[in-house]
Amino acid sequence: MMQTLGPILNSAVVIMTPLLLAATGGLFTELSGMLNIALEGLMLIGAFGAIVFTHYSGSMFIGILAGILCSMLLASLIATVSLYLKANVFITGLAANLLVSGLTVVLSFKLFGNKGVVSFVNIPQLPLLHLRWIEKIPVIGNLLMGHNGFVYFSWLLLLLCNFVLYRTPFGLRLQASGLHDQVLVSLGLRPAHYRFIAFLVSGFTCALSGAQLTLNLGAYVPNITAGKGWIALVVIFLGQKRPFGLLVAACIFGLADAFSNFAQGSWDIPADFILAIPYILTLVAIIGVSIYTKRKSRIG
Amino acid sequence: MLMHDVSEKAYPNDRMIRAVQMDNITKIYEETGTLANNQVNLVLHKGEILCLAGENGAGKTTLMKILYGMERPDTGSIAIYGRRVHINSPLEANRLGIGMVHQHVMLIDDFTVAQNVTLGKEPIIHAVAYDEKRAEQLVEDIILRHHFSIIANQLVSSLSIGQKQQVEIVKMLYRNVDILILDEPTAVLTEQEIRALFVTLRSLIEQGKSLILITHKLNEIKAISDRVAIMRQGRMIAEAKTDSVDEYEISRMMMGKNVGSNIHKPSPVLSGRREIFRVSNVSVIKRDSGNPLLNNISFSSYSGEILGFAGVGGNGLTELEGILTGMLSVSQGTLEYRDTDVTKADTRKLRAMGMAYVPGDRLHTGVALEATVGESLIIHARHRLSRIGFMQRKKLAQYYRTLSHKYAIQGSMHMLTRMLSGGNIQKLILAREIDQWRDLIIFSEPTWGLDSASSQFVYDQIWLLKEQGAAIVLISSNIDEILSLSDKIIVMHRGKIVARFNHSTNEVTKEKIGTYMLGLAHQGATDDD
Numbered sequence: 001m002m003q004t005l006g007p008i009l010n011s012a013v014v015i016m017t018p019l020l021l022a023a024t025g026g027l028f029t030e031l032s033g034m035l036n037i038a039l040e041g042l043m044l045i046g047a048f049g050a051i052v053f054t055h056y057s058g059s060m061f062i063g064i065l066a067g068i069l070c071s072m073l074l075a076s077l078i079a080t081v082s083l084y085l086k087a088n089v090f091i092t093g094l095a096a097n098l099l100v101s102g103l104t105v106v107l108s109f110k111l112f113g114n115k116g117v118v119s120f121v122n123i124p125q126l127p128l129l130h131l132r133w134i135e136k137i138p139v140i141g142n143l144l145m146g147h148n149g150f151v152y153f154s155w156l157l158l159l160l161c162n163f164v165l166y167r168t169p170f171g172l173r174l175q176a177s178g179l180h181d182q183v184l185v186s187l188g189l190r191p192a193h194y195r196f197i198a199f200l201v202s203g204f205t206c207a208l209s210g211a212q213l214t215l216n217l218g219a220y221v222p223n224i225t226a227g228k229g230w231i232a233l234v235v236i237f238l239g240q241k242r243p244f245g246l247l248v249a250a251c252i253f254g255l256a257d258a259f260s261n262f263a264q265g266s267w268d269i270p271a272d273f274i275l276a277i278p279y280i281l282t283l284v285a286i287i288g289v290s291i292y293t294k295r296k297s298r299i300g
Numbered sequence: 301m302l303m304h305d306v307s308e309k310a311y312p313n314d315r316m317i318r319a320v321q322m323d324n325i326t327k328i329y330e331e332t333g334t335l336a337n338n339q340v341n342l343v344l345h346k347g348e349i350l351c352l353a354g355e356n357g358a359g360k361t362t363l364m365k366i367l368y369g370m371e372r373p374d375t376g377s378i379a380i381y382g383r384r385v386h387i388n389s390p391l392e393a394n395r396l397g398i399g400m401v402h403q404h405v406m407l408i409d410d411f412t413v414a415q416n417v418t419l420g421k422e423p424i425i426h427a428v429a430y431d432e433k434r435a436e437q438l439v440e441d442i443i444l445r446h447h448f449s450i451i452a453n454q455l456v457s458s459l460s461i462g463q464k465q466q467v468e469i470v471k472m473l474y475r476n477v478d479i480l481i482l483d484e485p486t487a488v489l490t491e492q493e494i495r496a497l498f499v500t501l502r503s504l505i506e507q508g509k510s511l512i513l514i515t516h517k518l519n520e521i522k523a524i525s526d527r528v529a530i531m532r533q534g535r536m537i538a539e540a541k542t543d544s545v546d547e548y549e550i551s552r553m554m555m556g557k558n559v560g561s562n563i564h565k566p567s568p569v570l571s572g573r574r575e576i577f578r579v580s581n582v583s584v585i586k587r588d589s590g591n592p593l594l595n596n597i598s599f600s601s602y603s604g605e606i607l608g609f610a611g612v613g614g615n616g617l618t619e620l621e622g623i624l625t626g627m628l629s630v631s632q633g634t635l636e637y638r639d640t641d642v643t644k645a646d647t648r649k650l651r652a653m654g655m656a657y658v659p660g661d662r663l664h665t666g667v668a669l670e671a672t673v674g675e676s677l678i679i680h681a682r683h684r685l686s687r688i689g690f691m692q693r694k695k696l697a698q699y700y701r702t703l704s705h706k707y708a709i710q711g712s713m714h715m716l717t718r719m720l721s722g723g724n725i726q727k728l729i730l731a732r733e734i735d736q737w738r739d740l741i742i743f744s745e746p747t748w749g750l751d752s753a754s755s756q757f758v759y760d761q762i763w764l765l766k767e768q769g770a771a772i773v774l775i776s777s778n779i780d781e782i783l784s785l786s787d788k789i790i791v792m793h794r795g796k797i798v799a800r801f802n803h804s805t806n807e808v809t810k811e812k813i814g815t816y817m818l819g820l821a822h823q824g825a826t827d828d829d
């Protein structure tokens with residue numbers, strides 16, 4: 001049992017990380033009162049930027065920074081257009097997603113003469129963290145260790161996010177702008193200001209999320225995010241818009257995905273059915289959560 | 301003595317320090333072209349209470365928003381303690397020591413009292429963190445100093461409207477303001493709460509603060525203010541020392557005519573009345589809270605009868621409104637509407653069955669602020685006004701014209717609901733609901749924020765509804781209103797019914813109701829009728 005469970009859990013952790021990162025940033029925009037559907041595009045531009053600049057600079061660090069810069073630039077563009085030029089945030093988000101998916105194809109063709117998969121031989125492997133004394137802990141030791149830096153960073157970021165949202169004036173105001181922005185206006189504060197910052201944060205975390213995808217693979221696959229940005233949105237709602245809820249929700253997705261990957265290879269069940277498992281699970285989870293919230297908020 | 305001339309020399313006592321001087325303020329709302337303030341002058345002396353009065357839509361809120369930096373005037377100047385200033389944001393206003401408590405509470409329900417109060421000016425610990433403990437302590441200090449009935453770490457959603465108002469005042473005191481504007485603070489308060497508020501206001505004056513108070517209630521102007529300023533149609537039309545005028549003069553200045561007091565004598569209950577709505581042994585118990593919000597309530601509402609509910613905020617009136625309208629589900633007991641069990645019915649179903657409802661929380665429940673006035677008005681009647689799923693614009697325009705004329709709603713069909721003045725929003729809701737009643741209509745705080753002429757109009761409407769045979773439930777914190785309209789009166793305290801009066805057969809006094817409302821007396825189990 002442990003033999004199969006171990007790898008599944010391990011790959012679940014890797015699969016959930018991009019979701020968790022994107023959802024963490026998305027939580028900021030969500031709480032500030034903006035539906036940020038551009039998570040997908042922000043991830044994709046981060047993914048592309050990170051690997052391309054790693055390739056040219058030879059440094060993964062510089063590559064990731066550049067990916068973050070690209071993504072945050074796009075985020076500030078979306079924010080400016082929707083907050084100050086008052087365009088509908090849904091439309092701007094949609095436009096951003098389309099823009100990025102086109103732009104990456106064009107650039108990939110221009111730079112590498114290839115619209116398909118571009119693999120980069122000079123990209124180093126992502127280093128994995130091993131701490132002997134933690135690995136010695138039975139069961140969870142192996143689960144906690146042996147992952148790349150993004151995984152650990154996503155956990156740290158989640159803690160930080162929890163602190164910022166619930167323990168700082170900024171977090172309070174951010175939530176206020178989502179709950180009742182006129183209150184901020186009446187106090188002379190600008191909701192748009194907090195929403196702008198929320199967009200920047202989502203750009204930052206989405207870039208990391210995307211960077212993990214490409215750097216882990218050492219290659220750029222067109223549309224590598226494959227809807228993960230949208231699933232991250234679902235994670236936010238499933239996670240009840242709470243940092244640790246995000247963790248649980250991302251975990252569920254990670255497990256479902258990892259399990260279906262495993263089952264495809266080893267069980268004699270139609271592959272289509274197995275591939276549908278994560279989505280069925282999503283549906284069940286969403287229904288479960290909404291029933292739960294309804295119960296909780298009900299009186300009596 | 302009266303002064304209709306509001307120029308410089310009109311102020312006799314020049315030795316008084318002018319805390320605020322607004323000169324020649326003109327404001328046109330660009331989006332709608334409304335001239336909301338027309339060359340208005342206003343002076344507030346240090347240490348005085350100035351009442352600003354005027355009918356709905358006169359421009360009072362606009363003028364105060366200009367002083368508080370929320371709106372920019374098109375012309376005119378403002379001086380604070382003699383120094384000319386440009387106030388272009390509430391932050392700037394706060395820095396100048398000006399604070400404002402808004403006509404509609406500006407609070408976040410999911411935050412605690414302390415969080416709401418300190419928002420924007422949060423105490424900091426460890427360089428970056430919000431110091432929740434200190435925030436709560438600072439707020440608790442202010443609460444204690446002014447004997448408010450709220451607790452710093454309480455969620456705002458659990459407060460009554462009167463208590464929410466207290467939070468607003470604490471919010472401004474926390475900002476150390478010296479000039480405080482209160483926009484219709486008494487509109488939704490009960491008599492006791494108003495008295496408590498006035499005590500607070502006087503103590504603020506003793507501390508050397510200066511206040512501007514907007515109110516429609518003439519007796520309050522007399523009771524609390526030093527001076528009164530009256531606006532009509534965007535202009536400042538009169539200004540006087542309160543001592544030198546009486547209530548009739550004030551109302552004449554407001555309306556250009558005398559308005560009688562709002563007392564109706566209840567007419568005898570019509571014969572042949574039918575039971576329309578029955579509430580039997582209903583309790584509402586909130587999870588993880590010991591005290592039931594409603595405790596074993598039973599009563600019936602009959603056709604052609606006005607059933608009034610009185611109670612101090614936080615004693616179950618809000619919950620009562622909730623269960624009657626299907627917004628809140630009951631934990632125990634049953635509800636019957638014309639012999640149909642509606643214990644589990646939602647608002648939509650109840651409305652479909654014929655219930656009309658004027659909610660107390662008008663901005664959240666009553667209208668969609670971002671919808672146009674026309675949309676807000678016809679939301680219920682969209683089927684009637686449309687054919688094969690398309691709105692018939694002409695019909696809609698005509699419907700709007702009829703109702704806005706009948707209810708004297710100032711505004712146009714195409715402007716956004718939030719651009720209406722507070723009183724006009726309420727008229728809009730009343731128009732919509734009264735127009736669609738069938739047999740049951742629930743009023744919660746129907747005259748909140750209305751000027752006296754409009755209030756009188758609403759009373760007449762309620763009266764008419766009764767004569768037409770409507771079963772009317774009236775929930776109001778205004779005892780005078782309850783007394784003058786209701787045939788039967790039920791008093792609530794701590795979620796229980798503590799007294800029932802049959803007003804059409806026995807005289808009930810305000811004092812009597814007051815003692816029950818405060819829980820000083822309990823009537824034992826008496827019969828409904």
Ligand SMILES: Nc1ncnc2c1ncn2[C@@H]1O[C@H](COP(=O)(O)OP(=O)(O)OP(=O)(O)O)[C@@H](O)[C@H]1O
Pocket residue numbers: 329331332334335336354355356357358359360361362363403710711718719720721722723724749
């Ligand atoms: N944001 C806005 N945009 C356009 N018009 C507005 C806006 N706010 C107010 N008005 C209009 O300006 C006029 C004055 O409104 P204001 O709110 O100052 O009245 P008020 O004296 O406070 O009335 P009430 O007693 O009903 O609160 C009204 O005709 C109103 O419709």
Ligand SMILES: [Mg+2]
Pocket residue numbers: 360361362403483721722723
């Ligand atoms: Mg007003």
